[in-house]
Amino acid sequence: MTRQQLLDLYFMEARAKLIDLAAFLDRVERGTGPEDFRMAAFRTALTEISKEQPQKARSVLLSLSDPTTEPIPAATTKAACGAWPGK
């Protein structure tokens, strides 16, 4: 598809998501108390979007991922939280 066609198809949806993202940041900033590691990881991931490079989705996912290679000693929870706390 041409860029024009892709913009016609997806611009409004992406615009809505962008505003939602901005509103989320505003909401967190209006909140009280300290942030945790997830917000720091989120801000780092945001910088990946504005870089002049291809594969931005991949870069965002990599920035939120556990980069280690060894199995952990034991699973103490079943859930994932969306960002690696080790950074």
Next chain:
Amino acid sequence: MRYIEPHGHMVSRTTDDYIDMATAGCQAVCEPAFWAGFDRSSPQGFYDYFCQLTEHEPKRAAKFGLVHFTWLCINPKESEDVKLAQDVIAIIPKFLARPNVLGIGEIGLNKNSRNELKVLELHVDLAARTDQMILVHTPHLEDKLKGTRLIVDVIKNDKRIRPERVIIDHVEEHTIEVPLDAGFWAGMTLYPESKCTAARAIDMIEIYGGERLWMNSACDWGVSVPLAVPYAALEMKRRGHAPEVIDRMVYQNPVRFLSQNPRFKLPKA
């Protein structure tokens, strides 16, 4: 339109979902064993679940004109207890000859722990000894990249396993190359909040060619959409893909992979 739902946890869904899927053109549904949302307390609980998957659920699907297939295992979320996992794996062979069983799955990792890895190796050994196909669950969110690499290493290292008979599911942009480069198939799960959207899945099809890819809804008891695959087909149409390309992604590719097990047969049209 015709499509296959290659990964749906139908025991968690209502009969209305079966009606919607059949109406949308679903020809068959494949149900990997998974975590019930709570830990089962004994191997007997799994025995009953395997009976449900191989006896009751095929009958329920048949009422709506759908063929039902299944994969058996103890899910990675319950793999921290190695003794329980060993006991469950010991009862799986009793079910492998049942007519709707396609293989071992969805095995894999959840938090990438040593015990989960041990239980994954036991499952892979079972698949190799019994010549079964394998369907793999990859971990969620921040654990996915590491887990995908660990899983692919385990399966690649067992030379009895043929990679073309293995699908690594729930890939995203940062993990899709790991299974494809190793000769495996890869599955993209269409979820509203995690994993990937239809638009992203189609991006990956356009980038990687769709030769060894499928899409699934992985609908279960959580936030998920049983019609995610036909919705993705509609999105492919909006993106200008030809009907034969859409058919390849939502029907022919799942049929090509699953037909490696001769039990996977669809009723004649």
